[in-house]
Structure formats: C-alpha cells, structure tokens
Amino acid sequence: MKRVIKVGTRKSLLALKQTEMAVDALKSRFPEFEFETVGISTRGDRNLEKPLGEIGDKGLFVSEIERLIKIGEIDFAVHSGKDLPLELYEGLEISGVLSRDDRRDVLVTKKGRGFENLKTIGTGSKRRALQCSKLVENCDFKLIRGNINTRLEKLYRGEYDGIILAAAGLDRLKLYKDSRFDFRPFTEEEMIPAACQGIIVIEALKNSDVSELIKAVQCEKTRKEFDCERYILKLLGGDCSASIGASAKFNEGIISCSVMYGDKRSYFETDEKSFKATAEKYIRDMI
Numbered sequence: 119m120k121r122v123i124k125v126g127t128r129k130s131l132l133a134l135k136q137t138e139m140a141v142d143a144l145k146s147r148f149p150e151f152e153f154e155t156v157g158i159s160t161r162g163d164r165n166l167e168k169p170l171g172e173i174g175d176k177g178l179f180v181s182e183i184e185r186l187i188k189i190g191e192i193d194f195a196v197h198s199g200k201d202l203p204l205e206l207y208e209g210l211e212i213s214g215v216l217s218r219d220d221r222r223d224v225l226v227t228k229k230g231r232g233f234e235n236l237k238t239i240g241t242g243s244k245r246r247a248l249q250c251s252k253l254v255e256n257c258d259f260k261l262i263r264g265n266i267n268t269r270l271e272k273l274y275r276g277e278y279d280g281i282i283l284a285a286a287g288l289d290r291l292k293l294y295k296d297s298r299f300d301f302r303p304f305t306e307e308e309m310i311p312a313a314c315q316g317i318i319v320i321e322a323l324k325n326s327d328v329s330e331l332i333k334a335v336q337c338e339k340t341r342k343e344f345d346c347e348r349y350i351l352k353l354l355g356g357d358c359s360a361s362i363g364a365s366a367k368f369n370e371g372i373i374s375c376s377v378m379y380g381d382k383r384s385y386f387e388t389d390e391k392s393f394k395a396t397a398e399k400y401i402r403d404m405i
Contacts, residue, residue: 120150120151120152121150121151121152122151122152122153122154123151123152123153123154123193123194123328124153124154124156124191124192124193125137125140125141125153125154125155125156125192125193125194125195125196126156126158126183126186126187126191126192126194126195126196127155127156127157127158127183127195127196128157128158128159128160128179128183129157129158129159130265130266131265131266131267131291132198132265132266132287132290132291133196133198134155134157135290135291136196136198136290136318137155137196138155139216139290139318140196140216140318140320140335141153141155143216143335144331144332144335147331147334147335148331148334151331156186156191156192158182158183158186159182160179160180160181160182160183179197179198179201180195180197180201180202180203180321181203181207183195183197184206184207184210184321185207187207187210187321187322187323188207188208188209188210188323193322193326193328194213194320194321194322194328194329194332195320195321195322196318196319196320196321197318197319197320197321198314198317198318198319199215199313199314199315199316199317199318199319199344200284200312200313200314200315200317202314202319202321202348204348204351204352204356206321209323209324210321210322210323210324211321211322211323211324211325211329212319212320212321212344213320213321213322213328213329213330213332213333213336214319214320214332214333214334214335214336214341215317215318215319215320215336215337215340215341215344216317216318216320216335216336216337216340217337217339217340218316218317218337218339218340218343219285219286219289219290219316219317219318220285220286220289220303220316221285221286221306221311221315221316221365222284222285222303222304222305222306222309222311222316223246223282223283223284223285223303223304223309223311223315224282224283224284224285224288224301224302224303224304225239225250225280225281225282225301225302225303225304226270226273226280226281226282226283226299226300226301226302227273227279227280227299227300227302228273228274228276228298228299228300229297229298229299229300230300231279231280231300232300233254233280233300233302236254236257236279236280237256237257237258237279238257238258238259238260238278238279238280239254239257239258239259239260239278239279239280239281239282240259240260240261240262240269240272240273240277240278240280240281240282241259241261241262241281241282242261242262242263243282243312244360244361245310245312245360245361245362245363245378246282246309247259248361248380248381249304249308249309249310249363249378250282250304250309253304253308253309260278262278262281266283266287266288266291266293267291267293269281269283270283270293270296270299273299274298274299284311284312284315284316285303285316286315286316288301306365306376309363310363310364310365310376310377310378310383311363311364311365312362312363312364313347313348313350313351313356313362313363313364313365314344314347314348317340317343317344319344320332339368342366342368342373342390343366343367343368343373346366346368346373346375346393346397347364347365347366349393349394349397350364350366350375350377350397350401351364353397353398353401354377354379354401354404354405360379361378361379361380362377362378362379363376363377363378364376364377364378365377368390371389371390372387372388372389373387373388373389373390373393374386374387375387375388375397375400377400377401377404379401379404379405382404384400384401384403384404386400
C-alpha cells in the first residue's frame, strides 16, 4: 500500500490549482507516494470586510495551516509566496519553491471599456494603489477582497471600473481567456510587484522526511530570488499594512533588485556574495 501524504491548502480555486501544481511535481519524482489534498479555511478567507492591515498581518492566510503541520494533521502545505509572514511557525521551514511564474500585476477592465478615465479601481493593496495612482489620474481606489473569481464577477457587475490582479493567478486559472474582460499588464518600471509574487512555496516540518522529498523539486534560481526578496522585506519590516514592493532577478551570479517603500524607489545590482551588505546599504537610505 502506498504511503499517503496529506497536503494542506486554502480552499480557493487558485490555492487548489497551486497545490495541484506542487503535487504534480512531486508525483513525477516520487510515484510511490499518494497525495491527499486537505482544504482549510483561514481567518483571512473568512473576514472579507476589512483591509488585511486592519485585521492582522500576513499570517492571516497561513497560521492555521501551519498549526496543522505542527500537530501532524497534514504533512506539508502549499502557499502563495507573497502571503507568507516573515516569521514561520516554530519548527517549520520552507522546504522548496517551484519555478516562478509571471510576477507582474495586471489592470483588468470590462471588454471594450479601455484603460482611460477610470473612476474607481478595486484593490486591497496599498502598494498597488500608490503606484497605480501615478499612472491613472483622478481615480478613487476602493477596497476589494475575496478570491480572484469573486473579484472578476464584481468587476463584471459594474462595482468597479477596473481591478488589479496578479498575473500569475490569471495564468494559472487560464482567466486571460475570459472574453468578458481586457487585460493590461504593468511593466515593472510602472509597478514593482509584491515580494515573492508569482512563487509557489511548500512548507513542512524542519528536517522531516517529507521536507527532504520536497527539496528534490525545488527551483534553485527561484529560491535565490525568494530569499533575496524576503531579506529585503525583513529590512523594511514588511507586512500587509505597508506599501512595499520588491523584485529580485538572478542571472549568472548577478542579482538585480527593484524596491519600493512608500513613495521611495531604489534599484541596485550586486553579486550573490555581496547581496546582504548591498541591500542593507540601499534600504538604509530609503528608511
């Protein structure tokens, strides 16, 4: 009989799709195991009336799932990288990350509406609102919460003229094919993405046999970017209430970083060994 490994995830269609991607990667390497998905409702999913910064930090989406890993009810969990708090539950680790998908943000409007003269744009992110306000004049930003499909339906019903979503989520759920909408990706020069946006993260007990399995499917290039962006977040004290963006690109030993902190922006390049010292210097100048 195959050993059954239990995988924890939030219940949204996007979270389930991301879990499927992680499980497929593991199945291809370890066909001797069976994987069972366990859907979990988190505090962040249940409270949709307020901005995240008013009801807690990023742990809103993961703390209950982490507790289930710790007590052994699930073996590992799959998260969106940008949802992870800086401090993990004691005894847990990021065992692996999958290859990064599109890290950009996307402005979505109803088909034929265009991207000019938008009066209301829906977003729950201060980072997105601050950067978009410099690109779209005379626009009000209204809170929008809920999963990606719910947000699109609110847009279609006319509650907003536009909404801002992560490109990776649209890609994974094949929502670019939805003919009711037009999609306009922002360049990174226009909008620096959230740290670890587009990265699927797998979390398990430290030094466990399951954690060792997960390490076999890790994308090392993405892991370097993930660790760099998390370090920048740490330097800035990042949480859900802050207007922070961070994007690190690793190429042949060189790390190129774009950072936003409120109205301030910074860009730097460095080699891998000098990354922390260089990041500290540039971040010190920003804060």
